[in-house]
Amino acid sequence: MKIARYEHNGFPHVGIVNHGKVNSLPDGTDVLETLNLPLDAQYRLQASAGRHHRVPLEDVRFLPPIEPRAMRDFVAFEAHITGMKKAEPGDGSVPEAWYEAPAFLFMNPWSLTAPGADIPMPPLTKALDYEVEVAAIVGTAARDVTPEQAREHIVGYAIFNDWSARDIQGREMQVGLGPSKGKDFANTLGPWITTPDELEKFRLADGRLDLEMSVTINGVQTGSDRLSNLSWTFEELVSHASRDAWVGAGDVLATGTCASGSLAELWGRAGRQDPPPLTVGDVISITVQGLGTLTNRISPQTSTGVPVPPAWSRRQPKESP
Amino acid sequence: MKIARYEHNGFPHVGIVNHGKVNSLPDGTDVLETLNLPLDAQYRLQASAGRHHRVPLEDVRFLPPIEPRAMRDFVAFEAHITGMKKAEPGDGSVPEAWYEAPAFLFMNPWSLTAPGADIPMPPLTKALDYEVEVAAIVGTAARDVTPEQAREHIVGYAIFNDWSARDIQGREMQVGLGPSKGKDFANTLGPWITTPDELEKFRLADGRLDLEMSVTINGVQTGSDRLSNLSWTFEELVSHASRDAWVGAGDVLATGTCASGSLAELWGRAGRQDPPPLTVGDVISITVQGLGTLTNRISPQTSTGVPVPPAWSRRQPKESP
Structure with a gap:
């Protein structure tokens, strides 16, 4: 269904x-x-x-097919992080910690945008990007479930696009706590939710789903991968998230970007911004086998985009209480 | 009120x-x-x-006095990040990006725990810690509001404790996207919400709230600071969060840890774990002038605490589709 x-x-x-x-x-x-x-x-x-x-x-x-209270975004494709690390400070290698457990962050649940909707250009960025992902939808609340038990909690899958302002994200990540304004303005889920029974024919013996994934900008393909390259199964992602914590009914858990599933990874590998960052009018379409095609267009900026002043200590001497 | x-x-x-x-x-x-x-x-x-x-x-x-859809946790006290950076890889200095804009992350909304409730020891950690913070509660949805406009959206304040498993958090932060399991198991807000009119007498001319903050473990004070050392006003935090994104009605925005408001910062400054990490039976009380006292006790582990296997690439060769 x-x-x-x-x-x-x-x-x-x-x-x-x-x-x-x-x-x-x-x-x-x-x-x-x-x-x-x-x-x-x-x-x-x-x-x-x-x-x-x-x-x-x-x-x-x-x-949006569902309105979750919590959305978790993982970084669970090895080839994506390999490419991204090439553009970050350091020796370009994938940190050992990445292999130990699937890292994730919580997303802004108010920023879920509709399939087909225009995505207004965020302010203060010159590096707008998409991320090609698949998300699982959790049907009933789960806590401390094994991967085997997690299977019963997953009631659907959909394409997920975690829009990212790479220049803002990059500066924020220097602080060490992950991105905030670089990723809180839009996330697209859809175009619909496909139930697991429809995907059984794509399931490998070890539980991975072997779906083709691809993305185009204005009709030109810029990336493709297979969902079976995910380094953990969806059941393992749910199990991990549920360790000593609630994963709620309706929550969305996304894989993170697949290999070549974002411009930033291509920029990291190439050492330059080619293809260029998204601009107003660009149409981005993500297709995943069995899940449909998710299309959005970049529209002109709507935000006033006024930044807050920098921190006190640099701004002016503090007044005495 | x-x-x-x-x-x-x-x-x-x-x-x-x-x-x-x-x-x-x-x-x-x-x-x-x-x-x-x-x-x-x-x-x-x-x-x-x-x-x-x-x-x-x-x-x-x-x-819990309110059940938000989104909880944002900032890192907006300069002295806290100064102390934390001493324990992290690098030269120990605060990154320039920290001063540019108030970085934040989204928290697990399902992990809000009650004032006075027991906090079960999380599994797989030997470095449980608290964080002394104050949170603002947003009354009506805000988007692209100025700090002046944000004042009208803030309808209350409460003490916030962002419980943290420092060893898990430290490994996760090596991946670059911030903490996940290190901070998703418990957050305490309370014991009640105080309306802004009661705090007007503590407000400085520039908008900062000058409240005394302190924390004890088993009755012994381990840290204290003043809320006026926050490097942005609450109105600026709300304004920043609302830039090109919705801050929803009922959302909670927490300051991040004040100076000496966590064990990890003391460990960073001292170069050793003194005082030691929290253990079962410890009672942690945070007092903030005008906001009351928030007390919780660490209780025995309830989670099965089984970790998921490491990533595929290291685990076994992948089967062919």
Whole structure:
């Protein structure tokens, strides 16, 4: 089942994608509840969908398929970090700590943007970039689950694009606590959520999903990889996140960028910004086998973009209390 | 007004703290809605509170005063980062980027723990630590607000303790994207939320709040600072977070650790782990002028604590698709 949220005649709906159309589900349908239904109930729902309306995919204005409380973004493709480290200070090698456990960060849940939506150019950057990722959606809360148990908690997958302002991110990462404004303005998930049963045919014996991934800028392919190059399974990512902590119902866990799945990695390998950073009007499309195509366009800046003053100690002497 | 969430006779309540007691508010009272009321309505509520019950503070089992969708943790005290950098690789200096803009990270919103609650010892760490911070609570969604406009969005303040497993955090930070499992297991906010009008008398002309902050382990003071040493005002932190991104209603923005407000900073300055890392039974109390005292005890490990295997490339050759 492929489940989507979308607008039709100005109202939000939930529907099932099938044969190039979105088939409506009854008003009030909840995506997470539907993803948590047993497979036979999902099949029945799929068979009965479309009674209210059927809309060709090209006419649909999609909404984010789910609105998670927490989104975790991992960095779990080895070749991506190999390329990125070439552009960072240091000897260019992947730190040993990367291999020990899958590192992740929490994302801004308010910045989830819709499939097909314009992404306004963020202010104060000259290095806007995309990131080609796949995300798993967790159906029920998990804590201290094994990878085997985690399988039951994963109820869907979708394409994920973690938009990044590389120059801002780079300065922030010098502080040591990771990026903040460099990655908090937009994340796109979609265009819909695909349930795990549809991906079983792509699953290798060891649990990895072997899906083709690729990205184009204005129709020209700039990167491709296979999801099976992920260095941990999704079940292991969920298990790790759940160690001594809650992973909540509806949470989104994204893989991090695949090999050649961002401009920054190409810049790191080439030693120069080729292809150039994204500019207004660029159309970025990510296609993942079984999950569809996620397309967004860069639009003009909407933010006032006024930075705050620098820290006190450099700004002026402090007044005495 | 000091507003709290707590359990009484097994039911959750919202109440107002006054003269050593919690005075009940009517069933169904919402903390965020109450914080968004005009000041005169808050005064009337405060005057009428306690009709259902009044409970002495020492008998109250507090709950987290609010449940935010997003929690941002800054690193905005210069002296703390000065001490921390002494323990990290490099020349020990504070990176220039730290002064440019207030760096932050998003926290696990599911790990908010209650004032007074036991904090189970996290697994796989031998370096558990606390962090002495103050958090601002945002009442209404903000985007691209100036520091002047941000003032209207801040509806309360509370003590914040960002519990940290320093050994896990240190390894994760080598990857470059900040801590993940080192900080995702517990964050304590409370014991209640104090409205800004109560803190006006501590506000300096430039907007900083001049509150005394201190922390004890088992009754022995281990650190103290003043909130006025924060290198940006809370209004500037909100403004920065809101640049080209939503800061949501109910979001929590914490300052990061004050000077001497964590063991790790003391370890960095001393070159050895003195005082030692937290152990089971330790009681940590943070007191901030005007905001109360936030106390938690370290209890035995509850997590199964099983780590996931290391990355594929080191584990075994990959099977061919």
